[in-house]
Amino acid sequence: MDRRPALEDASPQPDLWAAPARASAPKPHYLGHRERLRERADTAGFTGLPDYELLELLLFRSVPRGDVKPLAKQLIARFGSLGAVLAAGPEALKQVRGVGEAVARDLTLVHEAALRAAREQVARRPVISSWSALLAYVKAALAHEPREQVRVLFLDKKNQLIVDEVVGRGTVDHAPLYPRELMRRALELSASSLIIVHNHPSGDPTPSSADVEITRQIVEAGRTLRIAVHDHLVVGRDGIASFKALGLL
Structure with a gap:
């Protein structure tokens, strides 16, 4: 008769005193939105994007994480249009909840760059002959x-x-x-x-x-x-x- 001790079952046994496992937290609804929006812009260009999505793309650079769609829509609602948002200036922008120094600086920078580009078109040739510019x-x-x-x-x-x-x-x-x-x-x-x-x-x-x-x-x-x-x-x-x-x- 084999008197060697029986081998123990190698499979782990449940710990009766362990806390029950928590269900994984639901993923944010906006997860992957940035990548999808960037892909749309890369594939189809910016022309077909609504103003708030163009603003979102700008805000991605100033706000590296999180959902910026509500902020983009809030800014356009507050100032009336995308152009008005960009022209609002740092102090007015910072009165909107969620807008800090980085966002105000970057949006004002975009406006200044656009203004200088438009001014160049006026300065290059006689103003009277470039009336549309x-x-x-x-x-x-x-x-x-x-x-x-x-x-x-x-x-x-x-x-x-x-x-x-x-x-x-x-x-x-x-x-x-x-x-x-x-x-x-x-x-x-x-x-x-x-x-x-x-x-x-x-x-x-x-x-x-x-x-x-x-x-x-x-x-x-x-x-x-x-x-x-x-x-x-x-x-x-x-x-x-x-x-x-x-x-x-």
Whole structure:
């Protein structure tokens, strides 16, 4: 008779005192969303993406983890459009919950880069012959400004841009503009002509009676110095009004 001890069962026995195993936590619904969105952009391009998804792609760079779709939609709802989000500026952006220094900096950077690219198109050739480029530039610069701002494009004898300067900042419905100061600056720059540009934060670019009157004064001041006023453009979210096209200049 074999008296050797019986071999023990090698299979592990359950620990009766162990805590019951926890069910694995459900995966976040947005898991893999970033990769899918990037793949769509790579495959089909950016043109077919809605604004909030373009904004998501930008936010991916500033917010390395987590779901940024709600933040993208919240920003567009808060400011009204993708363009307005990019033009809002760091302080206004940081008032939105979820927007920190990195997000505010990166979105403002995108706007500045787009603005400089548009300005290059205006600066490369005579402004009068590149009117569509000028309109694209002033729209990018001013359409979403929350306060009135007056810019003047000072031009040389060939109608090429010398400099684009902000000459007045104001409130939601008024920005100061002084004809004498404007002409003094034109003489300093040896400008032969200029184009006045300002925005209406209300969105409606229709010139006001005050706009018409100050433009008349500037034209008169320029005439004595042989400095021409080519146009006065009023920029709003709803479009751009040209004094020259409207017969006001």
